[in-house]
Amino acid sequence: ETGVTQTPRHLVMGMTNKKSLKCEQHLGHNAMYWYKQSAKKPLELMFVYSLEERVENNSVPSRFSPECPNSSHLFLHLHTLQPEDSALYLCASSQDNEGFIDNEQFFGPGTRLTVL
Amino acid sequence: AQSVTQPDIHITVSEGASLELRCNYSYGATPYLFWYVQSPGQGLQLLLKYFSGDTLVQGIKGFEAEFKRSQSSFNLRKPSVHWSDAAEYFCAVDRLLDTGRRALTFGSGTRLQVQP
Numbered sequence: 001e002t003g004v005t006q007t008p009r010h011l012v013m014g015m016t017n018k019k020s021l022k023c024e025q026h027l028g029h030n031a032m033y034w035y036k037q038s039a040k041k042p043l044e045l046m047f048v049y050s051l052e053e054r055v056e057n058n059s060v061p062s063r064f065s066p067e068c069p070n071s072s073h074l075f076l077h078l079h080t081l082q083p084e085d086s087a088l089y090l091c092a093s094s095q096d097n098e099g100f101i102d103n104e105q106f107f108g109p110g111t112r113l114t115v116l
Numbered sequence: 117a118q119s120v121t122q123p124d125i126h127i128t129v130s131e132g133a134s135l136e137l138r139c140n141y142s143y144g145a146t147p148y149l150f151w152y153v154q155s156p157g158q159g160l161q162l163l164l165k166y167f168s169g170d171t172l173v174q175g176i177k178g179f180e181a182e183f184k185r186s187q188s189s190f191n192l193r194k195p196s197v198h199w200s201d202a203a204e205y206f207c208a209v210d211r212l213l214d215t216g217r218r219a220l221t222f223g224s225g226t227r228l229q230v231q232p
Contacts, residue, residue: 004159033219042120043206043222048213055215090159096217103148103210103218107159 002026004108006091012114013081021076021111023091031096032074033105034066037088049074050096081115088112118143118211122223129197130231137192137226139181139207148210149190150220151181155203163205166190177201202230 004025013019025032034046048056049068063085065077074091092105119142129135141147148167152160164175171183181192190207204227208220 006159031217040224042224045219045221048217048219050217055217056213056219092160103220104150104162104165105160105220107152107161109157109159 004091004093004106006089006108006111008111009109010112010114012116013078014116015081015083017081018077018079020078021089021091021113023074023076023108025072025074025091025093025106025108027093027106029093029095029106030071031094032068032071033092033094034074034076035090035092037090037110039087043090047076078113081113083115086113086115118147118209118221120207120209120221120223122205122207122226124226125224126227126229128229128231131199132196135192135194135197135201135228137205137207137228139190139192139223140188141190141207141209142188143209143211147190149181149183150208150210151175151179151190151192152206152208152222153177153203154206154225160206163192197228197230199230199232202228204228 007022031050036044046060047066052068067075088110090110091108094105121140150165151163154160163179164173166173166183173181179194204225206225207223
């Protein structure tokens, strides 16, 4: 595998289900991101992890719970979601060198989530 | 606060014609700017980026962008569009988070359609 991979690519879940999205980066980066992409809205940054520490949580509802066990893996745990949470969830990674400005992010293909 | 505006939601051009996608940003300091492309069902791929130096930046797939500080713009151009360029294009500006880390703010995107 190369780049950033995400599984599953498609997920349909009911509002009472619990599921997890997985992201893995094979680029040796130390920062990872979750974005939400809804129709007709800009990409929304949800969470940022740098060196496995959560450094940004953009007022995301608690029904979304991120986990970053190491610098290569990032999870998004989902529970009791709402239909408006249906969207494409994108994972990205970058190299966070404090003081060096290059925030080029590499994106995975996304997970298309549908909440019934 | 940093923001990015892409005034054109949807653009249609004929194959072989030239293309210009507009991007305006709002940022207090020297911006670090990016253009990404997203094909249907895919994640985002970096086309080019601007940090400093020459204001005309060359990217992949024959794209270029010009940074104009006086106009707060970073427009994307291509002299001759190919059918495979049909996709959604996102402009982004790098920003500093309260935590001292960095993230990207994206525009709402421009969908490009290419007519034969």
